[in-house]
Amino acid sequence: MKEKRLIIFGILLIFIAVVFAYYLIMQERERHMVLQEPDSSAEDLETTDLKQQSEGEQTVQLFFYNPGKFPADPDFLLPEERIIYQISDPTLMARQVMQELFRGPGQDAASRAETQEGITSAGRTPSAFPSGTRLRQLFILSDGTAVVDLYGSTVNNIEGAFHELLAIQSVTRSLVINFEEINQVRFLVEGKEQETLAGHVSISHPFRLE
Amino acid sequence: MFYPERSLSILMKMRNRIFKALLIMLVTGFCLSVLFAQQLVIRDGSRQTSMTARVLEGKSYYRIIELASALQFRIEEKGNSLEIIGDRGSLTVIQERPLVRSGSQYILLSAPAVKLRSTGWWVPVDFLEKGLPNILSRKLVNTGGNTYRIESLNQNLVRVETVDYPDHVSVVFRASKQVSPRIREFNDFIEIRFDKYIVDLDDIENPSTIDVVSGITFDPNDGLGTFRVSKGNRYGRYREYVLSNPPRVVIDFFEKPQDRQQEERIAGSDAAVPDASISEDIPGAAPGVPVGSPPREEVVVIDPGHGGIDSGLEASGGAVEKNLTLALARLVEQQLQARGIKARITRNRDVYLTPDQRSSVANFYSTRAFVSLHIGGSPSSETQGPVVYVDNSYENQAESPADDTGNPDDALMIPWDQGQKPWLGKSRELAGSLQGYLNRLFLSENRSLEIPISLLEPINAPAVLIETGFLTNEVDREFLVTAGYQEEMAKLIAEGIAAFLR
Numbered sequence: 056m057k058e059k060r061l062i063i064f065g066i067l068l069i070f071i072a073v074v075f076a077y078y079l080i081m082q083e084r085e086r087h088m089v090l091q092e093p094d095s096s097a098e099d100l101e102t103t104d105l106k107q108q109s110e111g112e113q114t115v116q117l118f119f120y121n122p123g124k125f126p127a128d129p130d131f132l133l134p135e136e137r138i139i140y141q142i143s144d145p146t147l148m149a150r151q152v153m154q155e156l157f158r159g160p161g162q163d164a165a166s167r168a169e170t171q172e173g174i175t176s177a178g179r180t181p182s183a184f185p186s187g188t189r190l191r192q193l194f195i196l197s198d199g200t201a202v203v204d205l206y207g208s209t210v211n212n213i214e215g216a217f218h219e220l221l222a223i224q225s226v227t228r229s230l231v232i233n234f235e236e237i238n239q240v241r242f243l244v245e246g247k248e249q250e251t252l253a254g255h256v257s258i259s260h261p262f263r264l265e
Numbered sequence: 266m267f268y269p270e271r272s273l274s275i276l277m278k279m280r281n282r283i284f285k286a287l288l289i290m291l292v293t294g295f296c297l298s299v300l301f302a303q304q305l306v307i308r309d310g311s312r313q314t315s316m317t318a319r320v321l322e323g324k325s326y327y328r329i330i331e332l333a334s335a336l337q338f339r340i341e342e343k344g345n346s347l348e349i350i351g352d353r354g355s356l357t358v359i360q361e362r363p364l365v366r367s368g369s370q371y372i373l374l375s376a377p378a379v380k381l382r383s384t385g386w387w388v389p390v391d392f393l394e395k396g397l398p399n400i401l402s403r404k405l406v407n408t409g410g411n412t413y414r415i416e417s418l419n420q421n422l423v424r425v426e427t428v429d430y431p432d433h434v435s436v437v438f439r440a441s442k443q444v445s446p447r448i449r450e451f452n453d454f455i456e457i458r459f460d461k462y463i464v465d466l467d468d469i470e471n472p473s474t475i476d477v478v479s480g481i482t483f484d485p486n487d488g489l490g491t492f493r494v495s496k497g498n499r500y501g502r503y504r505e506y507v508l509s510n511p512p513r514v515v516i517d518f519f520e521k522p523q524d525r526q527q528e529e530r531i532a533g534s535d536a537a538v539p540d541a542s543i544s545e546d547i548p549g550a551a552p553g554v555p556v557g558s559p560p561r562e563e564v565v566v567i568d569p570g571h572g573g574i575d576s577g578l579e580a581s582g583g584a585v586e587k588n589l590t591l592a593l594a595r596l597v598e599q600q601l602q603a604r605g606i607k608a609r610i611t612r613n614r615d616v617y618l619t620p621d622q623r624s625s626v627a628n629f630y631s632t633r634a635f636v637s638l639h640i641g642g643s644p645s646s647e648t649q650g651p652v653v654y655v656d657n658s659y660e661n662q663a664e665s666p667a668d669d670t671g672n673p674d675d676a677l678m679i680p681w682d683q684g685q686k687p688w689l690g691k692s693r694e695l696a697g698s699l700q701g702y703l704n705r706l707f708l709s710e711n712r713s714l715e716i717p718i719s720l721l722e723p724i725n726a727p728a729v730l731i732e733t734g735f736l737t738n739e740v741d742r743e744f745l746v747t748a749g750y751q752e753e754m755a756k757l758i759a760e761g762i763a764a765f766l767r
Contacts (some may be wrong), residue, residue: 060275067283071290085381123647127712181644194362196371214578215642216654216732220716246363248373250620250719254575255639255730257658257717 105147109140115152118228119160120183120221132228135160145236149201150193156229157188183222185212191246199238200261201230207245216255223252227262239263307335307405309415318411319387324376325411326387329358336401336415340386347378347386351400358388358396365396372396425481425492427472434477436494438514446514448505448680455503457492457514477501477518494518507681509621561631564607565762566726568626569594570639573617578642580736584746587615590638593733596755597636604763606633624723628684632726634695634762640745641732649738650709653696654730656721659686684725691727695765699731702761706753707734707744727765731758 118132125131139151159182192204203226213222227240239261242252252258276283305318305327316331329347333340338351345360357366358378365372374396376389388396393405393413405413428435438446438457447458472478476499483492494516501521507514569590571577577586594610601608611626612618627635641652679686696713704711713729721728733754734741744750 059272060279063272063275064279064283064286068286068290071287075294085383120643120645122645123649125648125652125711126714126716183644192362194364198369215735216639216716216718216730217641217643217648217652217735220714221644243373246377247375255718255720257656257719257722259719260658260717 105140105142105151108142108147110143111141112138113141113148114138115148115155115233116229117152117156117160118225118232119156120181120225122181125217126220126224132225133160145234146193146195149195149230149234149237150190152229152233153190153193153203153226156225157182157184157190159184159186183213183218183225184209192243195234195236199236201234201237201240202243203230203240204243204246210244210253213253219252219254219256223256223258223262228264231264304411306412307415308408308412309335318390321379321387322376325390326376326379327390327393328384329386329388332388332393336397336403336405338397338401342386345380347380349396349400351397352402354400356396356400358386358392363389365392367396367399372399427478427481429472429474433517433519434472434474436472436478436481436516436518438492438516440512440514445507445680445682448516450503454493454495455516455518457494457516459491477520505680509619561629562607563631563633564609565601565766566609566611566627566630566632566635567594567597567601568611568623568635568637568720570637570730572612572615575617578640578736580742580746582742582746584736584742586640586736589640589745589751591615593638593751593755593758596752597638597758600755600759601762604759606759606763606766620720621723623720624684627724627726627728632724633766635721635724635726635728636695636699636758636762637720637728637730638758639730639732641735641737641741643735643737646737646739648735649741650707650711651700651703651734652711652732653700653703653713654718654721654732655689655692655696655713655715656685656718656724656728656730657689657715658717658719658722659683659689660715679725682722684723685721685728688725688727692721692729695727695762696729698765699729699758699761702757702764703731703733703754706750706757707741733758 114136115138116134117137118134121128121130121133137152137155139148139155142148188209189206190203191206193201195201213219223240223242226242230237230240240263241261242258243249244252248259250257250259305316305325307314307316314331314335316328316335318325318327320326329340329349332338333349336351338349341348341350347358347360349356349358354367356372359366360380361377363374363377365374365378372395374389375391378386378388378392380386394407397405403415405415408414424439426437426439428437438459440459447456449456449458471480474497476497478500479495479497481492481494496518499520501519503519504517505514506516569587571587571590573587575587577590579585591612591614595613598608598610609626609630611623623637624635641648685692693713693715700711700713703709718730721730734745736742736745744754
């Protein structure tokens with residue numbers, strides 16, 4: 056008799072525990088799903104089948120640092136051509152440009168691999184962005200402002216006013232030159248407005264081409 | 266064998282225990298779920314609405330549909346956006362973007378709005394304070410934790426105090442968070458507009474005499490948080506300070522000068538000699554300064570970049586920017602004093618200062634020149650030589666209503682973040698002089714640059730930021746870390762400043 060009672064009681068306990076655990080797991084799963092959402096949208100270049108969406112190819116100009124030069128020099132940034140997929144949505148195009156810019160200078164796959172460290176090898180131009188930089192988010196507002204959202208880990212590797220300025224000008228020029236829809240660039244870090252990009256240069260206002 | 270009637274009788278006998286066990290489990294379950302989900306409480310007078318907040322990526326999210334019923338606004342879904350219609354206007358929340366569109370204006374949220382398949386739209390916590398006040402005639406005020414109180418807009422005001430001094434009246438607006446009000450002068454009054462940064466309207470403390478300030482009023486019906494300080498018949502001019510610790514805006518109203526001598530006395534009346542180097546509460550323009558104290562010291566302010574937790578650039582050999590700039594700043598100070606120029610440095614030890622603390626030191630003194638010392642870094646080891654930077658933020662901004670007067674006293678009335686505006690020309694001169702002297706040491710031909718620099722924006726004096734060479738370049742690194750070169754550099758910086766002052 057006593058044993059049976061215990062068994063029934065035990066089964067009841069287990070049943071309730073299972074229901075409760077299931078509820079918690081479902082909650083956690085949904086939470087994870089949401090957590091992954093912003094990430095997946097930032098990476099939609101990889102996940103979206105650009106080829107399928109593309110209406111052909113388009114040549115764009117990316118602007119990289121010309122070693123040893125300063126912003127006052129006319130050849131501070133050097134253009135480099137890249138081919139990206141042509142898509143009717145300018146945001147997707149702009150994201151491709153940013154992705155190419157983060158890959159660093161060097162036109163072919165072989166030289167890309169060599170510059171992955173972001174360090175100047177003989178005669179090669181360095182990238183303003185650390186290796187492995189990913190775009191957190193980019194969107195274009197109707198007034199022609201491209202909002203570029205960078206990860207904190209990206210800006211942590213940008214040190215000093217000169218380097219910040221280089222990064223800002225490289226992005227601004229690459230976006231404004233290639234897209235009619237973009238006339239200025241606003242920077243966010245980790246989705247938030249910041250006073251400076253990495254401690255020196257103010258990013259409280261958008262940047263235009265000078 | 267299984268006997269159903271027996272089991273039933275056992276169950277009947279045990280029902281009390283089973284009920285107890287179930288009750289305990291329910292209570293435990295409830296407690297656990299409270300741990301996992303935060304409860305949001307909204308109080309509207311005596312009515313109280315609770316809803317579950319969810320924590321996603323460290324941010325509390327609230328469900329719009331629940332907010333809508335508590336705060337009485339309508340929602341309409343349109344594709345990947347959601348329109349929120351309140352009694353004062355409408356907002357559009359965009360899926361997966363940290364943005365809310367309000368007419369042609371965009372409001373940035375701290376995290377993106379999300380739409381879940383099962384429960385619909387969720388918005389981050391700051392939507393309550395940033396988004397909703399734009400469309401509702403009522404506002405949510407956080408009263409601690411996840412509890413909010415619904416208040417009508419006119420209740421949310423800054424606390425106002427006035428202090429009478431022999432030569433001026435200080436009106437202090439104390440706020441609960443950092444404020445940046447718009448201050449405009451009209452014929453009969455000065456308008457101070459706080460927009461959304463509003464706290465309690467307990468009581469406005471009017472000044473005891475009405476000569477300089479005849480009264481302070483607040484119009485609760487305009488919904489904009491606008492104070493008016495009416496001028497008295499002896500009002501002459503005002504001076505404003507936006508201070509951060511605690512957040513407050515101090516506006517000093519001065520009497521009309523009787524003659525030139527008196528005017529000079531008033532101009533000098535803010536003086537105090539602070540040890541500004543590590544002060545938490547920046548001297549700024551604290552009221553309570555003794556009358557008749559000497560005019561503010563004319564000094565050159567040298568600011569060693571970085572410090573404390575903020576090391577700045579670090580070179581492979583162990584050289585750290587914060588230490589190099591401090592060593593150089595001390596040398597520059599000595600060199601300036603050797604030339605008979607009074608100098609102050611913003612920090613004299615390894616301590617972290619905020620940009621506002623640094624610029625407040627410059628704005629406290631009657632600063633002849635402000636020089637912030639930094640070291641450069643570049644992705645290329647070929648980038649070389651010193652670069653002097655000037656702040657041109659103001660050139661890139663639209664004109665704000667506060668700066669239209671053309672009055673020679675403008676320098677005394679400009680908002681905090683526009684301190685550098687009238688000094689751009691002088692700062693260029695200072696930069697030119699310093700760049701020239703430093704180029705001599707580095708044998709470089711670098712030119713000074715004009716870019717938006719946050720630190721320099723508020724400084725009401727000629728101000729520059731120098732990157733005294735690149736730690737990423739071998740030759741520069743040698744210059745920067747060797748004591749002999751540091752002294753030489755300090756001499757040239759001092760000489761560059763002296764040449765500018767001459």
